[in-house]
Amino acid sequence: xxxxxxxxxxxxxxxxxxxxxxxxxxxxxxxxxxxxxxxxxxxxxxxxxxxxxxxxxxxxxxxxxxxxxxxxxxxxxxxxxxxxxxxxxxxxxxxxxxxxxxxxxxxxxxxxxxxxxxxxxxxxxxxxxxxxxxxxxxxxxxxxxxxxxxxxxxxxxxxxxxxxxxxxxxxxxxxxxxxxxxxxxxxxxxxxxxxxxxxxxxxxxxxxxxxxxxxxxxxxxxxxxxxxxxxxxxxxxxxxxxxxxxxxxxxxxxxxxxxxxxxxxxxxxxxxxxxxxxxxxxxxxxxxxxxxxxxxxxxxxxxxxxxxxxxxxxxxxxxxxxxxxxxxxxxxxxxxxxxxxxxxxxxxxxxxxxxxxxxxxxxxxxxxxxxxxxxxxxxxxxxxxxxxxxxxxxxxxxxxxxxxxxxxxxxxxxxxxxxxxxxxxxxxxxxxxxxxxxx
Numbered sequence: 001x002x003x004x005x006x007x008x009x010x011x012x013x014x015x016x017x018x019x020x021x022x023x024x025x026x027x028x029x030x031x032x033x034x035x036x037x038x039x040x041x042x043x044x045x046x047x048x049x050x051x052x053x054x055x056x057x058x059x060x061x062x063x064x065x066x067x068x069x070x071x072x073x074x075x076x077x078x079x080x081x082x083x084x085x086x087x088x089x090x091x092x093x094x095x096x097x098x099x100x101x102x103x104x105x106x107x108x109x110x111x112x113x114x115x116x117x118x119x120x121x122x123x124x125x126x127x128x129x130x131x132x133x134x135x136x137x138x139x140x141x142x143x144x145x146x147x148x149x150x151x152x153x154x155x156x157x158x159x160x161x162x163x164x165x166x167x168x169x170x171x172x173x174x175x176x177x178x179x180x181x182x183x184x185x186x187x188x189x190x191x192x193x194x195x196x197x198x199x200x201x202x203x204x205x206x207x208x209x210x211x212x213x214x215x216x217x218x219x220x221x222x223x224x225x226x227x228x229x230x231x232x233x234x235x236x237x238x239x240x241x242x243x244x245x246x247x248x249x250x251x252x253x254x255x256x257x258x259x260x261x262x263x264x265x266x267x268x269x270x271x272x273x274x275x276x277x278x279x280x281x282x283x284x285x286x287x288x289x290x291x292x293x294x295x296x297x298x299x300x301x302x303x304x305x306x307x308x309x310x311x312x313x314x315x316x317x318x319x320x321x322x323x324x325x326x327x328x329x330x331x332x333x334x335x336x337x338x339x340x341x342x343x344x345x346x347x348x349x350x351x352x353x354x355x356x357x358x359x360x361x362x363x364x365x366x367x368x369x370x371x372x373x374x375x376x377x378x379x380x381x382x383x384x385x386x387x388x389x390x391x392x393x394x395x396x397x398x399x400x401x402x403x404x405x406x407x408x409x410x411x412x413x414x415x416x417x418x419x420x421x422x423x424x425x426x427x428x429x430x431x432x433x434x435x436x437x438x439x
Contacts, residue, residue, distance in 0.1 A: 006058070009054055009057045009058060009066075010054065012057065012066075012070060012095075013050040013053045013054050013057070014050065015091060015094060016053060016070060016073065016074075016091075017046060017049060017050055017053075019087050019088075019090075019091055020040060020077065020078075021040050021041070021046075022087060023078065023082065023087065024036070024038075024040040024041075025040075027082075027085075029079075030078050030079055030082045030085075031077060031078055031079075032076075032077060032078065032079060035077050035078075041432070042432060042433075048315065052315075053073065056069060057069060057070070067095070068120060068121075068146075068147055068148050069148075071148075072148045074088075075148075075150075120147045120202055120203075120204045121147050121148060121149070121150040121151065121200075121202055121203055121204065121205075122145040122146075122147040122148060122149045122150065122203070122204065122205035122206070122207065123149070123150070123151045123152075123153070123196060123200060123203050123205070123206045123207070124138075124141065124149050124151070124152040124153070124206075124207045124209065125153050125155070125189055125192075125193055125206065125207065125208050125209060125210075126152070126153065126154045126155065126168075126173070126209040126210075127155055127156070127185045127186060127189055127209060127210035127211075127212060127215075128154050128155060128156035128161060128164060128168070128185065129155075129156050129157070129184075129185040129186075130185075130210060130211045130212055131209050131210055131211050131232070131233065131234055132234075133209055133232075135171065136254070137239050137252075137254065138171075140239060140241075140252050141207055141209075141230075141232065141241070144207075144230060144241050144250065145205050145207070145230070146204070146205065147204050147205055149207070151174070151200065151203075152171075152172055152173045152174065153173065153174050153175075153176060153189075153192065154168045154173040154174070154175055154176065155176045155178060155185040155188050155189045155192075156175075156176075156177070156178060156185050157177065157178055157179065157180055157184065157185070158175065158177050160180065176188055176189075176192065183212075183214065186210070186212050186214050186215060189208075189210070189215065189218065190214075190215065190217065190218045193206065193208070193218045193221075193222065194218060194221050194222075196222060196227070197222065197225035197226075197227060203227060204227060204228060205227065205228045205229075205230065206222050206227055206228075206229050206230070207229075207230045207232050208229060208230070208231050208232065209232040209233075210231075210232075210233070211233045211234065215231075219231060219244050223244055223245060228243065228244070228245050229243075229244040229245070230242065230243055230244070231244060234254075237253060237254045238251050238252065238253055238254065239251070239252040239254055240252075261299075261301075261306065262310075263306075263307075263310045263311075263319075266303065266306055266307075267327065269295065269298075269299075270291060270295070270303075270327065270340075271326075271327065271342060273286075273291050273294050273295065274286050274291065274327070274340055274341065274342055275342065276294075277290065277291070277294070278341075278342075284341050285330060285339040285340070285341045286339060286340055286341065287337055287338070287339055288316075288337065288338040288339065288340055289337060289338075291303075291340065292304070303316065304316050307319050317329065317338060320338075320340070321389070326342055326396075327340055327341075327342060328340065328341050328342065328375070328376055328389075328393070329389070330376065330377070330385065359398065359405060360409075361409070362409055362411060365405060365406075365409060365411075366422055366424065368394070368398070369390065369394070369419075369422075369425075370424060370425070370438070372390055372393050372394055372397065373385060373390060373425070373436055373437075373438060374438065375393075376389060376390065376393065377437070377438065384428065384435035384436065384437040385435065385436055385437070386433060386434070386435055386436075387415065387416060387419065387427075387433075387434035387435065387436050388433070388434075390402075390436055391415060402415055403415065406418060416434050419434075419436055423439065424438065424439055425437070425438060425439060426438075426439050
């Protein structure tokens with residue numbers, strides 16, 4: 001990656017974030033629901049977002065892949081109405097004006113007809129009668145293609161395939177039901193696939209996933225219309241991909257692809273490791289980097305990769321902060337490391353029973369908050385903990401929000417103002433985030 005290309009990628013990352021920020025500000029309904037509450041105005045979030053995007057774009061080898069990755073990102077975050085907006089037009093115009101679409105990478109063409117933005121894509125056709133493609137295999141195929149796999153079609157007699165129809169539907173496939181018969185799925189796939197070039201003019205690649213040789217004619221037809229065809233088959237634990245244009249054969253060993261455990265299982269293992277390290281070191285707070293090393297050594301899996309597998313749009317820190325598994329997260333300002341600890345379930349239950357009975361005066365509320373802050377604060381010179389995390393732990397512990405208790409005690413609704421009124425606590429504000437510490 002040359003210095004010039006790095007400058008291009010930095011510029012694109014800035015442009016992407018600027019557009020998303022403006023969408024959040026002016027057209028929040030364009031954002032898909034789970035992205036509307038993201039702190040787009042927060043500087044730390046902005047830096048993390050652009051860093052993650054830059055990391056993904058740095059590995060691209062040509063302009064087609066670069067632009068498609070950016071388009072794919074937009075596709076994940078916003079609704080289709082964005083692609084007909086002035087924001088998207090401005091983004092494309094800037095790419096063209098700065099020659100990002102002409103000089104530094106291979107040629108990429110945007111079609112804009114009838115105000116519908118079109119871009120190059122790959123299509124996956126799956127004959128479920130004789131080949132099964134799991135999620136990990138699908139990820140391999142996504143890496144084989146230059147263009148993103150935007151459309152997936154599965155063909156089969158769903159009455160004879162158990163609950164496979166439910167699985168493939170949940171994975172984003174469009175399902176085609178065929179009557180019983182040896183070649184029914186093949187014939188339907190040939191009929192449908194032969195007109196892909198006409199119905200999907202932006203399709204540049206098609207993956208024909210089937211072990212049946214009867215689909216050679218379909219492959220030839222698609223190639224005749226300028227589409228790159230990949231024939232996908234399986235032999236034992238190997239996934240075989242043949243590029244029909246170059247005749248290049250790629251073989252992937254599926255046995256080497258890790259089966260990622262569930263997110264809940266990961267957190268259970270993480271809690272066990274925290275307890276083990278607490279006993280070994282006699283320290284309450286354990287550095288996340290140490291836990292990641294232990295996890296890697298025990299399971300031969302990277303914890304960050306597992307989190308990205310289950311939550312591709314979140315960081316490990318974000319997932320841990322939002323977990324309901326009694327894992328407490330603290331970020332040391334001095335060394336920028338994350339530390340984890342656990343609430344003691346027994347002591348927490350006893351405290352909850354006792355305090356719920358007495359949480360009826362301002363003094364008792366202050367005592368409850370002091371107790372939570374003490375539990376959240378590690379033994380270090382940096383004693384501050386995020387106010388939002390204190391509020392979150394309060395709700396977990398008492399099954400009531402802090403504002404509900406404040407209203408009941410007639411203390412107003414502003415948590416920050418309440419904390420500032422306590423002589424036992426001190427508050428600071430950094431990048432629009434409040435932090436609390438014991439005096």
